Amino acid sequence: MRRRRHVWTFAVAFHVLMSAGAAALAEPLPAESPGAHDPRAAEKAQARELVFRAADAMMADRFVEAEALFAAAWQLDKAYDIAGNLGHVELTNKKPREAAEHLRFCLLSLPVSESPEQQKRIKARFDEARSQVAALRIHVSEQGAEVRIDGRSVGTAPLALEVFADPGKRIVSAELEGFEVLQITVNAEKGGSHEISLDLKRVGEVRPFVVSQAGAASSERDKRGNGPEKVRAMPPPPPRPVPVAEKSDLGVLVGGGVATAVLVGTGSVLWGVKDHTLNEVDSIERALERAHGPDACVP
16 A cells, blocks of 8 residues: 555656656757757756655655755746645645645646646645635735735735635735735635635725624625625724714703703703702703603613
8 A cells, every 4th residue: 555655646746747848858958949048947957856856755755855845946947847746745744725826826837738637636636735725815905915814925916816824713914005004814714715805095094984783894605605705804983972962842941140051862961061059950950850751860
């Protein structure tokens, strides 16, 4: 059984490598070859050397070393075969988020010349990684804003693809010069999809507050079916306004030469009473009780 796993790993790694012409790249380029004038030819050749070393490490079950070598090759050459091998090893090393990103790149860049069997093999590995992470589709109101998840930059708006995130509570933020930094917390579900809208506000901008039943940040399922969770960042509610006295049925009571406005109604508050004696306050209360019953002055 252990030998069979070696053979399967070998097939995944080298089927991709050979389909990209890795053996040819290992040889010196002829002078007349168009690749000889490629300014990145040296970097690509170095990347292929790292790939072969990574494959040797993978065959020896040194998957941590293989991942590091594939990652170094990826930094030199963003090729689909390197991405596929890197994602394969990352998933083996229990890094599904990174694996999903690289395997998706491989699938999107896979040439049509690849066999259906190879496509299915890579797709199966991607599906395995995707089932272990959350997918966030992030919409930002301002183009060019940098989007981060837990402080890690995931690109600038607009983001064309979903962003993969580890399950759990994640902090999603967007920032752009001249705008206030906006961040929200999202409960990323394993295997789930979430749709997030970030509405940036210019520094110093004052907006009318719109009451939302969901509170500061609303989250709801798509009512049309089992769609992605929608999360929208909302501004914090403003301070509660100070109540303004309304004109009462009693109008204005005058006592001791000082005009006193009275607010009458359920749960009313007596406004404007000052510099009165206790007798003057008692006379006001009796007037209220005569007009509105004994509960008129009960807070």
